[in-house]
Amino acid sequence: MSHKLLQSTAVTAGNTLLSRIAGLVRDILLASLMGASTNVSADAFYMAFRIPNFFRRIFGEGAFSQAFVPVYTEYHSQRSEQELRQFTAQMLGVFGGLLLLITIAGVLGAPWLVRVIAYGYTSDPEKFALTVTILRITFPYLMFISLVAMAAGILNSHRRFAAAAFTPVLLNLCLIAAALWLAPRMGQPALALGWGVLVAGVIQLLFQFPFLLRLRMLVWPSFRGGVGVVRVFRQMGPAIFGSSVSQINIVVNSILASFLVTGSVTWLYYSDRLVQLPFGVFGIALATVILPGLSQEHAEKSEKNFSDMLDWALRWVALIMVPATVGLAVLAEPIVATLFQHGNFNATDVVMTGRAVIAFAIGLVGLVLVKVLAPGFYARHDTATPARVAAAAFLANIVLSIGLVFPLKHVGLALAISLSAYLNAVALFVILRRRNIYRPGPGWAAVIARIVVASAIMGVVLSYGKGEVAAWLNAALWDRVFRLTLWIGIGIGVYFVSVLILGMRPAHLRWQEVQRS
Numbered sequence: 001m002s003h004k005l006l007q008s009t010a011v012t013a014g015n016t017l018l019s020r021i022a023g024l025v026r027d028i029l030l031a032s033l034m035g036a037s038t039n040v041s042a043d044a045f046y047m048a049f050r051i052p053n054f055f056r057r058i059f060g061e062g063a064f065s066q067a068f069v070p071v072y073t074e075y076h077s078q079r080s081e082q083e084l085r086q087f088t089a090q091m092l093g094v095f096g097g098l099l100l101l102i103t104i105a106g107v108l109g110a111p112w113l114v115r116v117i118a119y120g121y122t123s124d125p126e127k128f129a130l131t132v133t134i135l136r137i138t139f140p141y142l143m144f145i146s147l148v149a150m151a152a153g154i155l156n157s158h159r160r161f162a163a164a165a166f167t168p169v170l171l172n173l174c175l176i177a178a179a180l181w182l183a184p185r186m187g188q189p190a191l192a193l194g195w196g197v198l199v200a201g202v203i204q205l206l207f208q209f210p211f212l213l214r215l216r217m218l219v220w221p222s223f224r225g226g227v228g229v230v231r232v233f234r235q236m237g238p239a240i241f242g243s244s245v246s247q248i249n250i251v252v253n254s255i256l257a258s259f260l261v262t263g264s265v266t267w268l269y270y271s272d273r274l275v276q277l278p279f280g281v282f283g284i285a286l287a288t289v290i291l292p293g294l295s296q297e298h299a300e301k302s303e304k305n306f307s308d309m310l311d312w313a314l315r316w317v318a319l320i321m322v323p324a325t326v327g328l329a330v331l332a333e334p335i336v337a338t339l340f341q342h343g344n345f346n347a348t349d350v351v352m353t354g355r356a357v358i359a360f361a362i363g364l365v366g367l368v369l370v371k372v373l374a375p376g377f378y379a380r381h382d383t384a385t386p387a388r389v390a391a392a393a394f395l396a397n398i399v400l401s402i403g404l405v406f407p408l409k410h411v412g413l414a415l416a417i418s419l420s421a422y423l424n425a426v427a428l429f430v431i432l433r434r435r436n437i438y439r440p441g442p443g444w445a446a447v448i449a450r451i452v453v454a455s456a457i458m459g460v461v462l463s464y465g466k467g468e469v470a471a472w473l474n475a476a477l478w479d480r481v482f483r484l485t486l487w488i489g490i491g492i493g494v495y496f497v498s499v500l501i502l503g504m505r506p507a508h509l510r511w512q513e514v515q516r517s
Contacts, residue, residue, distance in 0.1 A: 012285035015165030020277045022172035024339060027273055029179050031345040033189050043262060044127050045190040046269045047118050048134035049197060050254060052142040055102070056149075064095070064146065066291070066378040067235035069153045071228055073295040076157055085219055087228040088154065093221035094229050095150060099143040106139040118265075120258030130190060137194035144201030151208035154217050157292045163211045165285065167204050174200035231381075238387035252398060253413040256405050263349065264410040270340060271356035271414060274332075275364055278324040283368035286313055287375060294379035303437075306379075310432070311441045313372045317365070319504075322451050323495045325364045326459040330466065331487065332357035337472040338480040347473045354469075356414045363418020369425035376432050385431060393424035447504070454498035462491050 030042075068091065075084045106113065110132045114121060121128040152164030178196025183189040212218040257264045290313050297306040328335070333354035341350050374386045397420035404412025432438040465487045466472075472480060 012161045012165045012288055015162055016168075016285050017281045018166065019168040019172065020281055022169050022176070023273065024277070026172045026175045026179070027270060028339055028342065029176060030189075030193070031270065031340040031349075032342040033179055033183065033344070041130060041188065041190040043265045044121075044130040045134055045193050047114070047121070047254065047258070047265055048131045048190075048194065049138055050269075051113055051117055051135055052106070052139045052197075055106070055142050056145050063236050063383075064232075065149055065153050066374070067232045067383060068150065069157055069291050070295040070298075070379050070381055071232050071235070072153060073157050073292055074299050075228060077296060077299050081216070085217065086222070087226060088217055089219040089222040090224060090226045090229045091232060092147075092150065092219060093223040094225055094233075096143075096147060096221055097223065099146050103140050103143045106142065107136050110135040110139065117254060118258040119255060120260075130188075134190055134194040137191070138197045141197050141201040144205045148201075148204045148208060151205075151212055154215070155208075155211055156288060157295075158215055159292070160211060160215070161289065163208070165288070167207055170204050170207060171197070171200040174203065235378075235381060235383045238383045253401055253417065256401055256413055257410055260405075260409055263352065267349065267352045267356050267410055268414060270336070270353045271360050274335060274339075274357050275328065275360040275367075278321065278328065279364060279367055282320050282324075283317070283371050286316060286368075287371040290372065291375040291379060294375050298379050306376075307437065307439045308441065310372075310376050310438045314369075315444075315447060317368050317372055318448060318451050319499075321365045321368050323455045323458055323491075325361050326455045327462060327488070327491050328361040328364065329358045330459055330462040331484070331491075332361065333469045334466050334472045334480070334484055334487075337469075337475075338477075338484045341473065342477070350473060351469070352410065355411045359408075359411050359414035359418060361418075362415065363421040366418065366421030366425045370421060370428065373425060373428040373432065376437060377428070380437070386428065389424055389427040389431070392427065393420045396420045396423050450499050450502040450504045454495050454502060454504075457498045458491050458495040461494050462487060465490065 072084075072087070075087050079087075114128060114131050114135060118128075118131065121131055148167060152167070155161070155164050175193055175196045178192045178199075179189065182195060183192035186192045209218055253268065254265060257268055290309060293309055294306060297303075297309060333350060336354045336357060337350045340353065341347065377383070377386050397416050400416035400419055401413055404416050406412070408415065429438075433440075472483075475483070
């Protein structure tokens with residue numbers, strides 16, 4: 001069973017990696033096109049895009065998916081195909097109607113949304129007006145991409161992970177096309193990118209149709225509602241906050257960042273994007289794969305398998321994310337310089353973004369742990385507990401953000417998110433243990449010791465090898481690319497050789513599913 005889970009995770013991670021690579025190409029292009037500290041259009045676009053993205057992660061792949069997938073999985077396991085199709089049609093009608101109303105409200109209320117999310121922009125009429133215009137273009141993306149998330153939930157529940165994981169590639173391709181083809185014709189890159197976002201939403205939704213058709217789950221919407229729909233929305237209520245706390249934290253930090261110097265929002269955006277690479281490729285992929293699996297184990301009342309699946313996921317989090325944290329923190333400025341120091345993105349932007357990358361990287365393990373531990377509750381139809389934990393983490397983030405933004409500026413905002421992520425993860429872990437839902441398997445102390453020591457060895461080697469930051473800032477592009485590729489490869493090699501020498505073996509990461517009677 002662990003082999004199947006790992007295979008599904010690898011498929012999802014592979015497609016997600018493709019998406020992240022396309023996203024990096026997109027970000028490199030946009031950094032060169034708009035820069036950061038010398039251009040208000042960059043801050044305007046990223047703030048405007050962040051608002052529908054925030055709601056997407058609430059109404060789409062966040063709270064909705066966490067509430068929808070367990071109920072859909074239960075219908076798939078225990079009901080007839082006709083009942084499953086009926087539930088899907090009802091869910092599509094009610095959810096789609098709600099999204100349409102929210103989209104209309106968002107477009108009409110764009111000036112008020114910008115005032116709330118980026119009040120600091122009101123002191124700059126040009127930046128404020130441009131942000132409102134872009135938001136009105138991009139907000140309908142929420143409706144399309146949330147329906148994409150529903151389709152992805154259906155496909156994932158049928159163990160069809162590849163199509164859903166590939167879909168974000170289409171957004172990046174549309175933005176690249178908008179930057180290269182539309183921006184020169186419009187004269188305002190930020191507006192061109194806004195239209196690229198909207199077109200991408202439509203294309204991503206249409207892309208799902210053939211895969212749903214093969215499963216006989218491409219249904220017409222029904223607006224009658226039903227018991228299953230009520231259950232989803234009842235669980236979705238607390239999950240809106242519980243699954244989206246990191247996004248709410250980012251929005252709070254965006255409000256504070258809007259009062260800082262021009263470029264702060266963009267520095268935070270690019271640093272967050274770099275951290276999202278390992279987080280998305282592995283963390284989200286792993287969480288996506290285990291939610292349907294945990295939901296099935298709970299529906300079939302196999303508590304031993306449920307706990308073992310969580311244990312398996314946590315071991316992989318430790319093996320991959322601890323060294324990823326160390327490597328990203330040590331190589332932060334070389335990575336930023338290599339990827340983004342082109343065109344209008346200058347040396348100051350590199351240094352400021354690199355500092356934020358380090359602060360975000362500190363919380364990488366915590367962020368992934370939250371994504372992996374929360375399904376342990378959602379699969380059991382418990383959305384209230386993660387919501388309560390997230391509320392505490394949210395309040396902690398506000399206090400930390402206010403306390404750290406004055407001495408550390410934008411870096412303090414990134415660090416606050418990292419620290420609050422650990423508070424969230426530790427609380428979820430303790431509750432799972434106290435309720436005897438999760439029972440750690442044997443050998444954890446040795447596994448952690450080997451991983452920490454191997455990561456420390458890798459960190460020392462990379463610190464020596466990267467040299468001075470000034471050398472990266474002044475080097476030619478291909479020299480940066482060669483050196484960065486070389487040291488990333490060396491770091492990966494040093495880490496895995498070290499864990500093997502220290503005694504880590506594949507058996508430490510395996511579990512055997514208990515056969516059901």
